[in-house]
Amino acid sequence: MKKYVVSFVCFLVVVNFIILSCTPSESSESNVVGLPSITTTPASAINMTTATSGGVLTSSGGTVILSRGVCYSTSPNPTTDDLKIVKPGSLGTFVCNFTGLTAGTQYYVRAYAKNSVGTAYGAEINFTTTTTAIALPIVTTNDEATDITETTANIGGNVTSAGGATITARGICYATTENPTIISTVANATGTTGTFTSSLTGLSASTVYYARAFATNSGGTGYGAQITFTTSGTTIGDLPILTTTDATSITDTGALSGGNVTSAGSSAITTRGICYATSELPTISDNILPVSGTTGSFGSTLSGLTADTMYFIRAYATNSSGTAYGNQIMFTTTGGTATDPIDAVCDGTQPTAVVPITSSTGKIWMDRNLGASRAATSSKDYKAYGCLYQWGRGNDDHASITWSRGEVGSFGELAGVADNGTTTVHSTTNTPGNALFVTDDQGIYDWRSPQNDGLWQGVSGINNPCPSGYRLPTQAEFEAETVSYSITGSTSAFNSIHKFPLAGDRAFDSGSVRGQGVDAAFWTSSIDLNDSFNVYISANEMYPDASSGRSAGHSVRCIKN
Numbered sequence: 001m002k003k004y005v006v007s008f009v010c011f012l013v014v015v016n017f018i019i020l021s022c023t024p025s026e027s028s029e030s031n032v033v034g035l036p037s038i039t040t041t042p043a044s045a046i047n048m049t050t051a052t053s054g055g056v057l058t059s060s061g062g063t064v065i066l067s068r069g070v071c072y073s074t075s076p077n078p079t080t081d082d083l084k085i086v087k088p089g090s091l092g093t094f095v096c097n098f099t100g101l102t103a104g105t106q107y108y109v110r111a112y113a114k115n116s117v118g119t120a121y122g123a124e125i126n127f128t129t130t131t132t133a134i135a136l137p138i139v140t141t142n143d144e145a146t147d148i149t150e151t152t153a154n155i156g157g158n159v160t161s162a163g164g165a166t167i168t169a170r171g172i173c174y175a176t177t178e179n180p181t182i183i184s185t186v187a188n189a190t191g192t193t194g195t196f197t198s199s200l201t202g203l204s205a206s207t208v209y210y211a212r213a214f215a216t217n218s219g220g221t222g223y224g225a226q227i228t229f230t231t232s233g234t235t236i237g238d239l240p241i242l243t244t245t246d247a248t249s250i251t252d253t254g255a256l257s258g259g260n261v262t263s264a265g266s267s268a269i270t271t272r273g274i275c276y277a278t279s280e281l282p283t284i285s286d287n288i289l290p291v292s293g294t295t296g297s298f299g300s301t302l303s304g305l306t307a308d309t310m311y312f313i314r315a316y317a318t319n320s321s322g323t324a325y326g327n328q329i330m331f332t333t334t335g336g337t338a339t340d341p342i343d344a345v346c347d348g349t350q351p352t353a354v355v356p357i358t359s360s361t362g363k364i365w366m367d368r369n370l371g372a373s374r375a376a377t378s379s380k381d382y383k384a385y386g387c388l389y390q391w392g393r394g395n396d397d398h399a400s401i402t403w404s405r406g407e408v409g410s411f412g413e414l415a416g417v418a419d420n421g422t423t424t425v426h427s428t429t430n431t432p433g434n435a436l437f438v439t440d441d442q443g444i445y446d447w448r449s450p451q452n453d454g455l456w457q458g459v460s461g462i463n464n465p466c467p468s469g470y471r472l473p474t475q476a477e478f479e480a481e482t483v484s485y486s487i488t489g490s491t492s493a494f495n496s497i498h499k500f501p502l503a504g505d506r507a508f509d510s511g512s513v514r515g516q517g518v519d520a521a522f523w524t525s526s527i528d529l530n531d532s533f534n535v536y537i538s539a540n541e542m543y544p545d546a547s548s549g550r551s552a553g554h555s556v557r558c559i560k561n
Contacts, residue, residue: 033062036113040070040122041095047219048103048133050349054087054095055111055122065089068113070096071121076108080119084112088402088417089341099347099397100434104131134164134219141172141213141224150205150232156197157189157213157224165217167192173223174200174211176281176328179353182214182221204281206233220349233322238266240317244274244326245299250378252307252334258291258299259315259326269294272317275325276302280312284323288316305333310377332377334406341404343419344371346387346465347397347435354467356560357497360484363477364560369503370465371399371556376501379494380406380517382415385503388513388553390438390447391523391532392455394463397435399553401506407517415504415516422511430455430462437511438551445508445530445549456525459561466558473559475526475533479544482535489540490519498557500537506553513553521546521554 037059045052053070071084087094101107107129111122138161145153155172171188173180187198203209209231213224241263247255257274272293277286289300305311311333315326346352355367355375367375371387387399400419407415423436426449432438438447455462459471466472481487485496493500500522504515519538526533528547534554536546548554 033115033117035117035120036061036065036068036115038068038111038113038120038122040109040111040125041093042125043109043127045218045220045349046127046129046134048130049099049101050347051098051101051107051127051129052095052349053098053109053111053125053127054093055113056093057089057091057111057113060090060113061115061117061120063115063117065091066114066116068094068111070109070111072098072107072109074105074107076126077124078108078110079121080112080114085419086402086417087343087419088404095343097345097347097349097397099349101129103129105129130164132164134217135161136220136222137161137163137167137170137215137217139170139213139215139222139224141211141227144227145200145211145229148229148232151201151203153200153203153209153229153231154197155187155200155211155213155227155229156195157215158195159193159213159215162193162215163217163219163222165219168216168218170196170215171213172198172200172211173214174209176207176209178210178355179226180210180212181223181353182216186214203231205231206239207231207281238319238321239324240265240269240272240319242272242315242317242324242326244313244315244329245297246329247311247313247331247377250331250334253305254301254303255305255311255331255333256299256301257313257315257329258297259317260297261295261315261317264295264317265319265321265324267320270318270320272298272315274300274302274313274315276311276313278309278311281328282312282314283325284316284318307333309333310383330377332381332383332406334378334380341402342373342383343402344373344385344387344400345397345419346371346389346395346399348395351467352386354470359481359497361480363481365473365481365498366467366470366558367499369501369555369557371401376494376499378406379490379500379502381501382406382516384499384501385416385516386555388503388506389465389523389556390553391548391550392430392452392463393447393465394431395465396432398432398437399465400435401513403516405516414513416513418506418511418513437506437553439507439509439511440549440551441509445551447551451530451550453527456523458525461525465556470558470560472523472525472556475524475535475545477559478522478524478535482542482544487537487542489542490537491539493520493537493542500557502537503555505555508549508552511553521548521552522557523554 142156175184189196273290369386376384382403
């Protein structure tokens with residue numbers, strides 16, 4: 001009997017184990033993944049061959065997003081097998097710029113997101129391109145600001161033409177840096193055409209501001225001329241006068257800076273040092289590093305910073321009249337992982353801001369790479385990398401890159417992803433008619449067949465991608481800069497007035513984006529038999545007369561004609 005009882009008990013234990021093993025646990029339920037959730041953004045800025053849309057990714061589905069963007073077609077229900085624009089990233093809003101569309105044609109668009117479970121699509125939207133080009137509004141800015149106080153000012157403008165469509169927004173955009181856009185701070189005004197006045201509020205005292213009138217229609221945004229004004233405050237002559245020293249010895253967590261107090265003002269200096277923050281125009285209410293002394297130069301060592309983060313610094317000095325600040329400088333710490341991807345777009349819809357700098361050679365250059373959102377704050381500042389052009393091609397979106405970090409991550413994370421794919425079909429004309437990067441494995445070493453040596457020659461040259469009045473430099477002009485600033489590698493390249501970053505390149509044979517934070521190549525307009533000259537820069541090397549096949553994707557830095 002005992003034998004049977006033991007056997008029965010063992011049987012119950014086994015059955016109970018099987019039942020429990022087959023019952024879903026709470027932890028397995030919490031780890032269930034599904035498709036992403038995404039919505040499609042309505043189309044805007046619709047023109048003959050261009051438009052803008054995008055999406056909002058609201059859920060990753062509980063796992064990593066492998067790809068996101070928009071797909072589009074002239075037939076309903078487009079999928080990722082149709083035309084698509086890839087916008088790397090995770091949750092949040094993204095914008096996609098369509099180029100190369102056909103005039104007077106209806107397009108269907110869906111945002112998409114892909115994870116390990118599959119691909120999810122947002123609701124379909126559609127739009128029809130215009131049959132004629134929509135001109136941008138024509139706007140003027142009043143000559144000067146009025147009613148200026150420490151924190152407010154009034155500026156007017158005049159929309160003299162709506163362009164080819166209805167005005168949807170107008171006002172004043174302003175910033176503490178030159179050439180503000182509607183991405184900067186704006187003070188909107190009601191109405192469409194005609195004169196208007198906008199009130200600017202929340203300004204900082206004794207600060208120089210740059211402002212432009214703007215007006216937007218479905219074709220884009222037009223701007224008036226830039227004006228400057230200074231908010232009121234303590235009499236400038238009473239305050240100290242000083243400058244801020246550029247940041248050097250930048251690491252993941254530290255840097256060196258400082259300042260120079262050239263005048264104490266109307267009374268003795270009581271304190272001086274540097275203030276810094278991750279937002280513009282830091283004050284002594286932010287992080288400070290006081291330094292002993294009164295007038296003259298001083299240095300400061302910043303520590304405890306966050307990797308791969310942009311910081312703003314100003315030297316400060318205080319006397320009985322108040323506190324004065326030096327010029328603002330900015331830099332980006334090295335390393336870390338990026339949390340703020342940026343899309344370098346070179347399709348003609350988002351022109352690169354023109355901030356001229358005068359070299360010691362007497363030549364005037366742009367202060368940033370074509371397509372970059374700013375001048376470099378370090379050699380590995382991915383927001384300064386810009387676009388990677390095939391030699392001789394125009395602003396047809398083939399060079400656009402979405403950057404997310406300064407170099408390849410420790411786990412192989414890419415620094416950047418091309419906005420558009422590749423093709424092996426060579427163009428027979430100067431305008432391929434699409435945004436695809438033409439790879440070459442046939443020994444032609446060009447995106448065009450037959451080749452055309454006449455591209456990019458001068459300010460009026462065919463496919464000149466530079467802003468009005470600018471062009472690509474010749475090999476001799478670029479080499480003169482390397483001589484004048486004793487550029488022998490990446491450190492001296494960044495320390496020069498040009499602040500050249502290490503943007504890497506895009507491979508001629510595969511289209512892969514590579515070499516970020518390691519090297520850079522800058523195209524010139526000069527040809528070398530079947531190739532073209534570029535200036536190559538790496539950690540300890542600089543070749544002013546390197547030569548590459550024209551299908552390679554390199555950086556472009558423009559010179560004034």
